[in-house]
Amino acid sequence: MSKETEGFNTINPTTEEKIAHYHYMTEHTALQAVEDCHTAFKKWKLTSLEERAEILKSIAKALEKHKDSYAKLMTREMGKLVKQSYQEIELCIGICNYTASEGLKQLQEEHRELQDGGKGTIFYSPIGVIYGIQPWNFPLYQAIRYSIVNIMAGNGVLLKHAKNVTGCALKLSEIFEEAGLPKDVFKVLIINHDTSDKIIANDFVRGVTLTGSSDAGRYVAKKSAEVLKKTVLELGSNDAYLVLDDADVELAAETCAKGRLYNNGQTCVAAKRFIVVDSVYEEFKEKFVSIMKTMKMGNPMEETSDLGPIARKDLREELHEKVLDSVAKGATILCGGEIPDTTGFYYPSTVIGDVKPNQPAYKEELFGPVASLIKAKDNEDAMRIANDSKFGLGGGIFSKDEDKAMELAKNHFDTGMVKINSFGLAYPNMPFGGVKESGYGREHGGFGIREFVNVKSITRS
Missing domain, CATH: 3.40.309.10 (Aldehyde Dehydrogenase; Chain A, domain 2)
Incomplete structure (x- = not known):
């Protein structure tokens, strides 16, 4: 069996028992998923801010509806106290509702008078497909943190989650669709590192965000820089x-x-x-x-x-x-x-x-x-x-x-x-991020909404 198609098991860290088995996507399947996300993005970017905000509110309600099953799944997959799994879901519901409200302000077009008497307009335009590489320690929050702001911004979103919380990643995709997010705007990629590099290099991918170790951040930043793509990195620390x-x-x-x-x-x-x-x-x-x-x-x-x-x-x-x-x-x-x-x-x-x-x-x-x-x-x-x-x-x-x-x-x-x-x-309303080897870029507090947008300047006489 090739490395591309071989699979892995998720293991319950409390019982040491197998939860499920998953197969990696082939490179062809993964790249097709990227193209499907790009196709969905071309329609999604044309929706109004108000429509996107309503979808985010709907996602918040869907998370509330599935709170019990999601909390228990998180605890089974990575071992956090179930009471803290519930707290994580509540935080994510808050992020959805805050972004729905704040996004209407942060992404609103701006009008300015020019020195020569002309008129200027600033648009915060979505740029395309954003690729997120996320860790296992907060299985829902890590995925919600970057995906919700980018969905609000009008981008398409790809998620490569940590292997041991694959079930949480797939359940989030189901919740997004149940809440009314159009098909393929959000896609989960179950892929190995070699295929991940191909995703970063793919022309449809316009930005990359990673939460992980400093070494992982250096690697992803280098791969992204080689193809001139912006990154947001939230890395380790010893606070x-x-x-x-x-x-x-x-x-x-x-x-x-x-x-x-x-x-x-x-x-x-x-x-x-x-x-x-x-x-x-x-x-x-x-x-x-x-x-x-x-x-x-x-x-x-x-x-x-x-x-x-x-x-x-x-x-x-x-x-x-x-x-x-x-x-x-x-x-x-x-x-x-x-x-x-x-x-x-x-x-x-x-x-x-x-x-x-x-x-x-x-x-x-x-x-x-x-x-x-x-x-x-x-x-x-x-x-x-x-x-x-x-x-x-x-x-x-x-x-x-x-x-x-x-x-x-x-x-x-x-x-x-x-x-x-x-x-x-x-x-939700305070910026999150660090300096030095803890990374760069900011999430939450309205700042993450503009990390992956084209601040477009249009002037006229």
Whole structure:
């Protein structure tokens, strides 16, 4: 059997049992799907903004209708707590409704008077088929985040989802059609990496967006640049949360634990490095470790579980290797750090102390429920350590002086997003994205709607 047509299984990370088997599309079938999407786009681009907005509202209603089955499918395929699967769907419903409203404003044509007395009009025109390569950690949200804004913009949309959440990708396609989106405006591609490269190069594809690792971002950016296509990249991070000398330590410990363990610790914008000023370090460590120790691993379908499994066995092994490497280089395990002898790809909530710059726990992204605890001399040193990273997606600051925290966030924290005395993932009306090796471009907050449009200038006398 050729590589093009060989298939793969999706595996339930809780039970380690097979869910389904899928075959890769042949290159011919995949390229035909691109052409079909382009054909559908040529009609879709002519629809009014109001028509597109109504479709988005209809998609929101369809997601609400299928909430139970979708939430359980997400949990079966990648292991997130089912209560967080429901939260993910609610976020996606909000994105659909917000984009339906905001898109009417952001994409409205603009009229300007010219210096020579003429008249100018600015159109935000759809550009064509947009190819999205998305990861498994938020199976619905990652796909919704880029597809909804591009559907609103009038573009066609292709989705190459992570293999282990193929069922979620196909279910989304069904929901889009049920909601009234014309056939082929959105297409799911079940393809291998070689075929993916052909999709990027295809003349019908006009833009590429990827959420994934920095290495994947470099690869996709290079392939896209070779054919002069714009990219939006949302990549990894090792977000730093600063606990300053005047922080509410109890609030900080509770919030940081939540921020590290949400989605079983498998979130790009999760709290990962905890940089604590010396004067409150011991107090924070005691409270934080005590909370992390109480987190109960269990079946993610059960309400009493605090922590589900890692999404795949190989990902758990990679995470554990980084923990062991950090320990070999001087770090200490304050809790957790051992793979349990049980069915399912579980990994316990773990805190690593004595973290130094030569360790993976300091400089790399640990994608799982592992927290890196770092001591800083003072507030200034804490900010220095936070910015001592190749990443720059998000971060947090804990301080009772919110004005001081705001000043640090605005002028000194080198990230795309900052939380003050709080933790959160994404909001439909606030921009999402990072700097440095965490990528470029913005989604949400109205910004993503214009990432893949032709800002067309038309003037007349």
